[in-house]
Amino acid sequence: MSGGQSKNAALTTALAFHYQVLIGLDKCFSLDEGQSVWFEKDGDVSLISPDALASTQTEVKDYAAPLTDHHENLWKTLKNWLAQEFDHTQYGVLVLHTTQPFGATTRLKDWNTQTAEQRLSVLKDIFSDRSDKQLDAEQPSEIIKLQKALMLNADDENLIAVLEKTVLHVESADLDALRKSYLNKLSGYIPHTNRQAFAEGLIGFIYEQASYARWVIDKTAFDQKREALTAKWGPTLFTIPDFDARDATEDEVDAYITELFAKKIIEIEYEDVLPEATGSWLELRNALIEELNGYPQFREAVGQYRERWIRTFSAKYRSACRKKGSPVELAQDLYDQVTSETPFGIEGYPNPDPVFRNGLIHDAMDDDEQDLKWKVEP
Numbered sequence: 001m002s003g004g005q006s007k008n009a010a011l012t013t014a015l016a017f018h019y020q021v022l023i024g025l026d027k028c029f030s031l032d033e034g035q036s037v038w039f040e041k042d043g044d045v046s047l048i049s050p051d052a053l054a055s056t057q058t059e060v061k062d063y064a065a066p067l068t069d070h071h072e073n074l075w076k077t078l079k080n081w082l083a084q085e086f087d088h089t090q091y092g093v094l095v096l097h098t099t100q101p102f103g104a105t106t107r108l109k110d111w112n113t114q115t116a117e118q119r120l121s122v123l124k125d126i127f128s129d130r131s132d133k134q135l136d137a138e139q140p141s142e143i144i145k146l147q148k149a150l151m152l153n154a155d156d157e158n159l160i161a162v163l164e165k166t167v168l169h170v171e172s173a174d175l176d177a178l179r180k181s182y183l184n185k186l187s188g189y190i191p192h193t194n195r196q197a198f199a200e201g202l203i204g205f206i207y208e209q210a211s212y213a214r215w216v217i218d219k220t221a222f223d224q225k226r227e228a229l230t231a232k233w234g235p236t237l238f239t240i241p242d243f244d245a246r247d248a249t250e251d252e253v254d255a256y257i258t259e260l261f262a263k264k265i266i267e268i269e270y271e272d273v274l275p276e277a278t279g280s281w282l283e284l285r286n287a288l289i290e291e292l293n294g295y296p297q298f299r300e301a302v303g304q305y306r307e308r309w310i311r312t313f314s315a316k317y318r319s320a321c322r323k324k325g326s327p328v329e330l331a332q333d334l335y336d337q338v339t340s341e342t343p344f345g346i347e348g349y350p351n352p353d354p355v356f357r358n359g360l361i362h363d364a365m366d367d368d369e370q371d372l373k374w375k376v377e378p
Contacts, residue, residue, distance in 0.1 A: 019175045020044050020060045022182065023097060024217070025206055027058075029185070031219040039215040042086055053092035057081075061098035067170055068103035069126045074168070075146040081162045082154050088162050097169045108168065116164035123163075127151045194233040201229045240298075241287040243355035248278035256281070261366040268331035268374045273339075277362050284359025301349050306364055308346065309357070313338060313364075313372065320376050330376040 024037050024045045031037065031047075035054075038046040044060040059077045067073060077096050081088055088094065102109050107122050114122070127147055134144055150159070173181055179199075186195045205225045209217050248256075253274050256262055261281060265274055288302065320334045343357035365372050 019062045028222045036218040055091045056093040057091045058095040063100045066103040067100040094166045099174045101171045111168045116160045119163045198233040243283045243353040246279045247275035261362040280358040281362040327376045331374045
């Protein structure tokens with residue numbers, strides 16, 4: 001549970017358990033062959049490996065209050081790991097995974113760099129804070145009960161063995177940060193709009209593995225589910241819209257006669273092609289506002305095609321400017337050459353429709369930042 005008192009204790013407990021599940025899910029992503037993740041086997045989350053030294057037992061705590069010398073989380077966890085029913089020899093590492101930061105004055109700060117004997121010395125030093133009156137009280141506090149059980153009643157050999165493999169993972173991501181981190185891990189192979197659905201599918205799969213007998217996720221089952229969800233929610237080939245090779249109507253030509261692309265055609269005295277040019281331009285514009293499968297991919301393809309075409313056109317335009325003859329005729333010839341040649345392909349769109357390509361040409365001509373033109377200037 002969290003550090004503050006919740007108005008809904010059941011909801012707080014449920015969210016704390018969900019946090020535990022997300023920690024287990026995170027471990028599933030790094031499973032090696034033969035490994036599996038267990039919930040509520042010997043505690044919160046267990047990673048079981050054929051090699052015991054590679055196995056880890058993790059106790060998960062989502063708390064706001066800092067981890068101080070006398071905070072119950074460490075003492076209770078150590079007591080649980082020393083219980084007769086817990087066989088710590090099955091694990092190479094015992095982890096207290098908590099969202100808590102270390103307290104400002106705690107003597108636990110160097111824990112992860114210390115030997116087992118040094119850790120025991122720290123615990124003894126902390127325990128020495130207790131007065132005889134506190135230790136001998138008829139009804140001691142819960143933390144004092146935990147400390148007495150650990151420091152007065154535990155077997156020294158077992159205690160040293162547990163302390164030797166104990167790791168304090170403090171300031172861990174809280175529930176919201178963990179959710180965000182999980183979604184970010186999907187970047188690169190699950191489109192942004194599909195990540196929530198993918199996450200819900202995988203988290204649902206984790207919950208579905210629970211039974212009265214055990215709750216375990218092995219690598220094979222996890223990988224199969226992840227692959228199935230990736231096939232469903234991963235990137236797909238974008239839909240190529242249909243393009244109609246049509247001339248614009250007189251009303252459409254009149255409506256768009258002041259557009260920059262149209263002015264550049266009029267500039268070379270080639271009004272005869274305005275209906276065809278306007279029709280192609282409108283087809284591309286309409287395609288860019290359609291609700292297409294993989295729409296962002298289509299937009300990206302349009303952008304890539306546009307850049308490549310501009311580079312190709314610039315070379316042809318320079319060549320036209322070097323030719324001898326009537327500037328108007330040279331410009332019209334350039335227009336005919338560029339709009340009638342077979343369109344080149346790009347990845348994802350190997351055989352572009354000429355209407356798409358020509359619409360894109362006029363769209364590029366309509367961009368005043370590109371400074372493209374048909375008018376030849378020797």
